[in-house]
Each structure stands twice: as C-alpha cells, then as structure tokens.
Amino acid sequence: GAGVSQTPSNKVTEKGKYVELRCDPISGHTALYWYRQSLGQGPEFLIYFQGTGAADDSGLPNDRFFAVRPEGSVSTLKIQRTERGDSAVYLCASSRGGVRTGELFFGEGSRLTVL
C-alpha cells in the first residue's frame, strides 16, 4: 500500500508480558517516528529515527521501551514487562527526512491494552 502500515491493529496482553509493535513506513521515507496517544490526549513523542539510527529517543518513558530500525525501513517498538499504564494507541509516522522535514504521514496505530 501507499501509506504507513502498522501491525497489529489491536493487541491485548497481560501485565508483565512482552510486546512488539511493527511499523512499515512509506517507501523512500528516511525518517520514522513513534508517538503514543492516550485516550482524549494528543500524540506524545517517543523516538525518531533518521535512517537506521535513533536521532532522538528522549521521549521513551523508561528502559522498558526500546525501538529498532535495523535496515532503515521497518521499525519495531518493543515493550518489556508491560504495565496497565502502557495502554494506549501507538502511532508510527514517516517523512521524507532532510533539513526541513515537514509533513508526517501517520499510520492508523496499534491499540495496546494491558490487562
């Protein structure tokens, strides 16, 4: 498809479990972003990749959260020892990158529910 693809669209897990969320960016987009959106709130920045490297991971809430983008395309957000407070929609976005990066193209998100 032409847009950002995120899988799974919904994930229900139990407290303490490990979760992986996947993002397929738009082909050719060098920049990739993860945001988290809680109910009734705006997206909250987590991490930004330029190519394979994390250019800014200052939004990751703690060391239970980790993200990779090994080949500069697909990215995986990994959450260890999930907690109920991790429940949210995890949004991935991509952009063309470059000095004056403008529009972010968001996927539809992965809704994570931690019971």
Next chain:
Amino acid sequence: GENVEQHPSTLSVQEGDSAVIKCTYSDSASNYFPWYKQELGKGPQLIIDIRSNVGEKKDQRIAVTLNKTAKHFSLHITETQPEDSAVYFCAASPTGTASKLTFGTGTRLQVTL
C-alpha cells in the same frame, strides 16, 4: 520542555459558519507549528503548517495565524462543512522541522447541518 495548550476542547458550529481553535506554547525557541486533523480510528493528517518567519498562511478555507510575541497561534476554518467534523491538534517544534512535535490536547469539532 515545550508545553502546548489548546482550547476549546469541544466546538460545535453550524454548517457554513467559521470555526477558530487557539493554541499557546511555552518555548520561545519553537519555530514550526503544524495543525493535524484526526478522524475516528485514523492517524492524524497534516492540514496546514506555519513557520516562525511568517505571520499568516492560508490554504483555501483554512488559515493559520501566528503571534510569536504572545506565543500563540490559531486555526481558522471558514464555510465549515460536515466533513470538517474531526479532532484537530496543534503542535509545536523547536527544531524547525516535524522531527519532535509537542501536541496540544485536541479540539473536537462538530459541524451540524
């Protein structure tokens, strides 16, 4: 860090009327201000953006104004249509790009017939 406040949280207008959403930001270094529209079950979509070297920008029925001195910016939608109904988010970034956006809490706009 940056803090973006947005109001109102909900806004109901009649079709054809104008809608205005306002945001304030705290970091004087912020220089890029996009507005995103989010429909139910979808990701946010950019509708317009403005950089700090410009005071106003217009695209058909949508316009954004920026007052750097007061640290606030606004979205104006004229001749509203039912398809404008959605949640709108303002955002700010100090990098001049969309690389690290701080979003407001959103405004749910309802356009009634």
